[in-house]
Amino acid sequence: MTLRELVASWPVLRQLKGGDPRGDAAKSRRTARLRPRIRDADKVVDSVCPYCAVGCAQKVYVKDERVIQIEGDPKSPISRGRLCPKGSASLQLTTGSSRMHEVLYRRPYGTDWERLPLDRAMDMIADRMIAARRDGWVWEYEGRNVRHTLGIASLGGATLDNEENYLLKKLWTALGAVQIENQARI
Amino acid sequence: MAERMGFFTDTSVCIGCKACEVACKEWNAIPEDGLNFTGMSYDNTERLGADSWRHVAFIEQRKPLARQEPGVDHEGPVPPLGTPPDLAPMNPMTPGEGGDLRWLMSSDVCKHCTVAACLDVCPTGALFRTEFGTVVVQSDVCNGCGYCIPACPFGVLGQRKDDGRAWKCTLCYDRIGDGLEPACAKACPTDSIQYGPLDELRERAAARVTTLNDAGVDDARLYLADTDDGIGGAGAFFLLLDDPEVYGLPPDPIATTRDLPAMWRHAALAAAGLLGAGLLAFAGRRR
Amino acid sequence: MSEEARGRDDGQAGRDAISEEVHGRQALSPGDHARDALTGTAGPRRRRRRRERPVVPEPEFTSYYGRPVVKPPVWKALDIAGYLFLGGLAGASSVLSAGAELTGRPRLARGTRIGAAGAIAVSLAALVHDLGRPARFVNMLRVLKWTSPMSVGSWILSAYAPAAGAAALSAVTGRLPRIGTAGAMAGAVAGPAVAAYTGVLLADTAVPGWHEGHRELPYLFVSSAAGAGGGLGLLVAPLAEAAPARRMGVAGGTAELLVAHFMRRRMGVVAEAYETGRAGVLIRTAEALTGAGALAAVLGRRSRWLSAAAGGALLAGSALTRFGVFEAGMISSKDPKYTVVPQRARLDARDDGNAVRPDGTVQQH
Amino acid sequence: MAECHPVGFQWVMEAKARGAVVIHVDPRFTRTSALSDLHVPIRAGTDIAFLGGLIHHVLENEKYFREYVLAYTNAATIVREEFRDTEDLDGLFSGYDEEHRVYDPRSWQYAGSEMPAPSGEVDEEMLLMTETARVEAHGSGGPEVSGKIYTDETLQHPRCVFQILKRHFARYTPEMVEQICGVPRDLFDRVCEYLTGNSGPDRTTAIGYAVGWTQHTTGVQNIRAASILQSLLGNIGRPGGGILALRGHANIQGSTDIPALFDLLPAYIPMPHLGQNEGLAAYLEDEAASKGYWGKMSAYMVSLLKAWWGEHATADNDFCFDYLPRLTGNHSTYHTVLRQMEGVCKGYLLMGENPAAGSSNSRYERMGMANLDWLVVRDFSLIESATWWKDGPEIETGEMRTEDLRTEVFFLPAAAHTEKSGSFTNTDRLLQWRDQAVEPAGEARSDLWFVYHLGRLIRERLASSDDPMDLPIKHLTWDYPTEGTQAEPSAEAVLAEINGFGPGGRHLSSYDELADDGSTSCGCWIYCGVYADGVNQAARRKPGWEQDHVALEWGWAWPANRRILYNRASADPGGRPWSDRKAYLRWDAERGRWTGPDTPDFPPTLSPDHRPPPDATGPDALSGTDAFIMQADGRAWLYAPAGIVDGPLPAHYEPQESPSENPLYHYGRNPARELIQHPVNRYQPSDGKPGSELFPYVTTTYRLTEHHTVGGMSRWVPYLSELQPEFFCEVSPELAAERGLTHLGWATIVSARAVIEARVLVTERMTPLIVEGRPLHQIGLPYHWGRNGYSRGDSANELAHLSLDPNTHIQEVKAMACDIRPGRRPRGPAALELVEDYRRRAGITERTGMEI
């Protein structure tokens, strides 16, 4: 900005030219350029609120591969664009600072967390699954076919989506595990 | 000038969910306000301020809500209204029958006054009136002088601790400028917060009060819808079920700047008086 | 469709949805009845099934959990009350210095010139200190708003302060005497404005303890300023040159006491804020000091020492008055009573058919 | 509902605006009550008495919808002679086995059933049936009834369901309701008036419920009672009617449909149990029904097996039926914890659940976890279940020392809903698709990613194994395409598998197409059609304003995109709407099909006057008036001859721990309730037994609008935490006075399990009730808190015990008894001592509370 422009933008001058010092003359350049940030989104993605079973429709606004806003989708005949406080807090839930992004490991008898790379953790868990499954394996009970294992169990699923639960149930059952439960119980 | 836009907040359908508070914070990236368990029913926000641009009030009263049957039965007196919360089990309470109870909820916000004291007194022009007739603080201009804060007859504005600036509801100036609904109104599940052209809202509100009154909800009344009041009518007005002061609102607010011409006259006289008296002091004897 | 393509697609759909948003609401509204819900309108009238209950006395007023309605000012007492006092002192001193200049009282002139400049410098420092963002002080001159006492004040100050500064600089250095004199004269004209506008500054807020005194505050503040200016004059001037300062101090102090009295009388319930707590102590002490100062000034005509003491008392009285007024404002804004009771009375009076003046006060039939 | 389903509540407001009366029955005056016309404060745990009172009123005053009842319910059906009611046996139904504490339900059958006569003794098979919860297998329909059905259309036969009902509820009078529930007579009368006045051909009443009804030892019977009432009033299958389960988490419905539950396979196909070894045919013989849609179970099951084991599943090998593990008993979550404490269950995966704070008696959960070899926690943040070894309550009291705990813990960050694609099934059975917006940051991954890659790694490791136990894993179809830099498996590919394929890889469009010859595959038959024509139907988002009120083109509801179940009942037996006002479906005789705004929940061309040939089976056996097509007799059940393990009719039982006695029956608590005897799960003396006076107050737990469950998704979120920053208890002014509690002060709350502290909120929204002539106080505890996160506090679940509904194994956290006193709780070992002191004074032993 040149000095001239700077002076010309001085609200007092604008005021003297007839601008309202309580209105347009007082506007700053930043204000004049104001746009809702969702207008700058690279894409808008259809989503559903992750909290409760009402299933309110959400729109997720993304800019530079980051979520910049989440709001209700008025198209939904269920929620008509509205969100309760929890649904409205989805942005902070998903992008807030309490989210963990690292795998942590506590060794037996350890007193604190340690870091562990994800692929290493996956390998270790796979090994442990196989071992615990074998340990708890039962072929039969009083001569009757059982072919299950009580060595492993899993809990949770109501915050997971259908596809995740489906794979979970499928894998679990193929492993012979029967102790698979979730919030639908409690 | 665009059409004047505003809010009609109909507290008779508010469910006290506080979605408006959260949606506002998310949209405007307002800092969190700290954990403070107040004991004021379910209200832990307490008041509007720099970091709460919507505030939902919760009022438990020994009063009937029309013919609603609350089912409760209590013995014993209740402490009078206005008692500080640590002394009052339920507050504010209207002395009344122990079988009466109603729970009022109401979402408060900046009133975007027609005569806005905050705007009038702002020395920097940070506060200005938009083409929608709303009142907005420009955070890049505000210098934290704090003058607007006590000027507002509703105690809406607050100063943010870390940067000293004053903050309040912008009526989502960025959104409405682009044809979007303000974040709080959009989230509100029951449409307690209604956004639109002010004239339409006033009509709708008037009809709503009539409906409610006719249906036996005698307490229903409009607040700040009247352009003859001390702030020239608000851009955000309310349907209340009790006196404004019950909700923490001033019963008869006036924009103090209305008295400003008189005040300037007095000040001019006083200044002249000082000059005159000062000069007069030199008249007369030298000792 | 590839994930990427779909993303783009949805982006477009999303943008459409934005325009649908407002439109959608409208499209829905014919069937959108939720907002028309009625509660408690079904069924028979409530039956009274309760026995008599102990009655609690009717409350004096209603509030929301005892929380204030208006926001107390965020200003710090030392900064702002100090600023009010010093600004007044400076303004009155400038008047004195100009008079002294014109009537040939060099010691009085020099002392009050320096006093005025010092006071205004410190008061400006206090003001800047109080701004949350001092760097932004320059924004004060972004606009000129008659509706904003602070804006008006800023412009007045920016006229006054250089004038007072020039006057003082010249007095101290002895150079550029013409400019010094011009500064002093300009200061004398602007000074009273500095002293008076601060009354409006406070009165033009929703703080009950201030706004309810909006007619009197400018007078109170200039009287108090006169008292302080006179007090300063008594301190700096030799007996031979002190008479105008003495007259100004006595007149100012006396007026201050009278105006304060009338102001509180007119305030109704809000006057309580001036009588309770810290404000009460400050106000009472201020009145005692001012009264004593005025008296001592009258009696001390022949005593340099007593005159100086009178000057000190007048100065202190004036300062405490500002702190007292400031404090009373704080008290009145923190208790909802002072907001609700007068407003409710006004409303009730209106409902009873009593006329309400434009300023909101009630004219009873 | 305003508190827990706020956005759904807009429809209640919508109904109110159209004149609906809203009644809220809840121990507390809540935000829902604030907007209701009538709030009925009730003693927690007494809903059956209340609903029973309403049923009594309807029957006694002939307020039922007679035509509907006759046409669509089993009111006229005659029940077996051997059946004895609670009214005859003082709280027991016939068939009770004291040793195993279970019922043999055979005597409850309809007359003419082919089941063997009851022996009075429960065999192992029966026990297994009970424990493995066949009930839930009927999540989408009723269980089998077999044999010929006898009816008396005059409803006069003494053993017809109608007369049984009348006798059973005869003592549920308004006086009894007042005495048990603490609901005064005049209030109760008003409920009766509204309810009956708003039911019939012209009007309907809907009942909504959630966990205020289910989390009881009588949870299922609470809902049964509502079903009886609604069936009598003709409020099922009709617009504006129904019983609406307001479900919990975003995908709680989906995780029941595609169950992360031990006793079910996808779409409510029961997991085979120990007794079912004789192959697929025998299993199907056992489980399939002869009439209605469950008659096609063989097609559903074979298609599922095909989806899982693909080409390996052939007719010759029973489609790999044998690859399915068998249940040997109750493997529900609370029993799994027992296995952990026994050292049988060594590895545990927590994927989106937080039992260390959210499960009843959370100390019991932690004890189980402390005995594991390894634990995997997948979550957004370090929840209580991930850190108990470091900072759990037992570390504070000194019972556990971190250095002594051997459990190996893996914490894996989970991806959020914006970071993965997939579908949620909401409370309306509506599947809605979400698209991925961004890739998860750092090492966060979706659960889909985790399960898929874990499966891949396991399969790699077992690839060369020839152990027969590894065959199901080796043969599993597990070849999902992956996408993106993180090799995320394609959720749409999984959805397509769930939907199913026909010959030639064609996407199926309806479960009618499923076959039992191996030509079709389908991962969840009720979801068949969600990917019809290769289009993701769950992703449909046609704006609401471009559709009618049923909005069939938004998402996709199972089954077959129907929005109101049993909607055949919205028309009279002849196929005409019951009234213009309540019209929905009608039979269009000219076109020979059912028409209306919704997908008919009936064979679309089955005429009202169709009568099936006697030997027909499956859907073909339905008559034109069998509106309840998933029920084996096509009728709504006023009386449940099978499928429910604790009785064919609901009866009022006191909660496991209650300060009040049961005035109706000698056997005061549900005789079939499930108890877990364990040192960390001691029960209190109840209903007036010595020691019960130490726990004189009823406590209930619940939710706040501002928080979510145990806080993993809210206590870490500052914007939500600040709205309800601390754990508190709600008490009435009267209770506060009685116990010296001060508003905003602290309260210490004690049960036989634990002691916790909470801030005190004194409020007139909590009201004392007069129960059995004496004042009764209730304490409200929101259960959202735990020790981690931004807003922290004691967890209400420390207090709770494990006594479960025998049908669903759901814990009773909605009605408990406890003591409350002012001040903060003791810390460290002193906390243990306080609880121990209570136990000693109350004389608590391992037998306490175990009485029938």
Ligand SMILES: Nc1nc2c(c(=O)[nH]1)N[C@H]1C(S)=C(S)[C@@H](COP(=O)(O)OP(=O)(O)OC[C@H]3O[C@@H](n4cnc5c(=O)[nH]c(N)nc54)[C@H](O)[C@@H]3O)O[C@H]1N2
């Ligand atoms: N804001 C919010 N919404 C949620 C959740 C959340 O945590 N927060 N969680 C979601 C989940 S997982 C679920 S399961 C649902 C649960 O939804 P709801 O079942 O509505 O939730 P609760 O608050 O646990 O219980 C409901 C009410 O039951 C009352 N109640 C307690 N005991 C009894 C009784 O014996 N009889 C009767 N009639 N009422 C009783 C309680 O006072 C409470 O008001 O909410 C879902 N929605």
Ligand SMILES: Nc1nc2c(c(=O)[nH]1)N[C@H]1C(S)=C(S)[C@@H](COP(=O)(O)OP(=O)(O)OC[C@H]3O[C@@H](n4cnc5c(=O)[nH]c(N)nc54)[C@H](O)[C@@H]3O)O[C@H]1N2
């Ligand atoms: N006293 C008492 N106890 C109760 C109840 C009650 O009313 N009273 N209600 C019961 C009911 S109905 C329920 S549903 C339970 C709830 O109890 P929980 O399910 O144990 O509690 P949540 O906090 O919902 O736990 C879900 C966890 O999943 C995480 N999460 C969310 N999304 C994902 C995801 O996509 N992947 C993964 N891996 N994790 C995710 C969240 O961060 C959260 O920590 O509580 C039960 N316990």
Ligand code: SF4
């Ligand atoms: S916005 Fe609220 S009501 Fe809607 S799904 Fe989310 S949590 Fe449930």
Ligand code: SF4
């Ligand atoms: S105004 Fe609307 S969003 Fe705000 S609390 Fe009330 S109902 Fe909720």
Ligand code: SF4
């Ligand atoms: S309510 Fe207060 S802050 Fe809002 S416009 Fe009016 S005076 Fe300004």
Ligand code: SF4
């Ligand atoms: S604090 Fe900011 S907005 Fe308020 S008056 Fe001062 S400059 Fe204006």
Ligand code: SF4
């Ligand atoms: S209009 Fe916008 S800024 Fe104002 S309260 Fe609502 S959401 Fe906040």
Ligand SMILES: [Mo]
């Ligand atoms: Mo739940």
